[in-house]
Amino acid sequence: MSKKKRQHLQRFRQPGGGDGNIVPAQRADVGSTVTIGIDLSKLPVPERRYVADVASVVATDDIVHLLFGQAQVIGNGGKLRSMLDIHVPAQGIRHFLQSIESHTMPETLTSLRAKLGQEGRGLYEITEEPKETFSLPVNMIAVAISSREACLDMYYADTFVMSRAVQGVGRLTADPVVRISLPSAVLLAVIAKLESLRDSLPENI
Numbered sequence: 001m002s003k004k005k006r007q008h009l010q011r012f013r014q015p016g017g018g019d020g021n022i023v024p025a026q027r028a029d030v031g032s033t034v035t036i037g038i039d040l041s042k043l044p045v046p047e048r049r050y051v052a053d054v055a056s057v058v059a060t061d062d063i064v065h066l067l068f069g070q071a072q073v074i075g076n077g078g079k080l081r082s083m084l085d086i087h088v089p090a091q092g093i094r095h096f097l098q099s100i101e102s103h104t105m106p107e108t109l110t111s112l113r114a115k116l117g118q119e120g121r122g123l124y125e126i127t128e129e130p131k132e133t134f135s136l137p138v139n140m141i142a143v144a145i146s147s148r149e150a151c152l153d154m155y156y157a158d159t160f161v162m163s164r165a166v167q168g169v170g171r172l173t174a175d176p177v178v179r180i181s182l183p184s185a186v187l188l189a190v191i192a193k194l195e196s197l198r199d200s201l202p203e204n205i
Contacts, residue, residue, distance in 0.1 A: 040140060040142040040153065040155060040174075041142070043155055043174055043176060044176050045153065045176065045179065046153055046154065046155075046176035046177055046178050046179045047176065048176075048177070048178040048179065049178065049179045049180075049181065050068060050084050050178055050179070050180050050181070051070065051180075051181050051182075052068035052069060052070060052084065052180055052181070052182040052186070053069075053070060053071055053182065053183065053186070054068070054069045054070075054071050054080070054123075054124035054186065055067060055068050055069070055123060055124060055182065055186050055187075055189065055190050056069075056123045056124050056125070056126050057123060057190060057193040057194060057197070059197055059200070059201070061202075062089060062090055062202055063087050063088065063089060063090075064087075064088045064089075064090065064092075064093050064194070064197070064201070065085055065086065065087060065088075066085075066086040066088060066138075066190065067083060067084070067085055067086075067124075067126055068083065068084045068086070068180055068182065069081075069082065069083040069084070069124060069126065069130070070082050070083075071124075079130065080126070080130040081130060081132065082130055082132040082133070082134075083126070083129060083130050083132070083133045083134070084133075084134050084136065084178070084180070085129075085133060085134065085135040085136070086135075086136055086138050086154065086178075087135060087136065087137045087138065088138050088139060088141070089139055090201040090202050090203075090204070091139070091204045092138065092139035092140065092141070093194055093197070093198070093201060094198065094201065094204075095139075095140070096140075096141045096143075096194070097191075097194060097195060097198060099141075099142075099143075100143060100191065105143070108145055109145075109188070109191070112145065112184055112188060113188060116148075116184060116185045116188060122189050123189050123190070123193060136154070136156075136177050136178060137156050137177070138154040138155065138156050138177050138178075139155075139156055139157060140154070140155040140156070140157065140174060141153070141154050141155075142154075142155075143187070145184055145187065147184065148183060148184050148185070149181065149182075149183065149184060150181075150182055150183065150184045150186075150187040151179060151180070151181055151182075152179070152180040152182070152187070153176070153179050154176075154177040154178050154179070154180065155174040155175060155176055155177055156174065156175050156177050157173065157174040157175070158175075
């Protein structure tokens with residue numbers, strides 16, 4: 001009898017969340033740089049869902065790897081049973097940090113740091129990749145926080161789509177990639193690491 005394969009990367013469907021995958025895109029020219037602004041709340045909720053209890057960040061050349069894992073509950077060595085490797089370009093990280101620095105998010109983060117900082121939840125030291133490791137490209141990230149729980153909705157617009165948006169087409173098609181549920185303390189550690197990397201990330205060309 002064949003063994004049933006465990007599904008750590010789950011699919012789920014939720015009604016609503018936007019009109020297809022097309023959203024209005026606003027172009028802004030700042031010097032020689034072109035910035036595209038969109039409202040991620042208008043996009044559908046990602047069907048795939050991953051529950052993470054640990055995370056790490058690794059920067060390599062133009063890509064920042066956001067690593068999210070599920071630690072073994074039973075067993076020795078604290079190994080991971082699965083891991084999600086999210087490939088985010090440097091510009092995507094900058095946009096993510098800019099988005100959480102706007103509106104009321106800074107107040108939320110400051111409050112959470114004051115309440116959770118003393119718990120000492122840091123990034124997980126990953127010494128080897130588990131057999132079940134999934135890699136996904138992402139260049140847009142939305143975040144939500146409620147007390148001790150947090151959520152990251154991740155989206156990807158490919159190079160052809162971004163090129164058309166830069167040319168002023170006026171709309172952008174983005175694919176929902178995955179929703180990651182994780183403890184707020186882990187998210188705070190990820191954000192702190194990304195903030196420390198910001199100045200060393202390569203500039204957009």
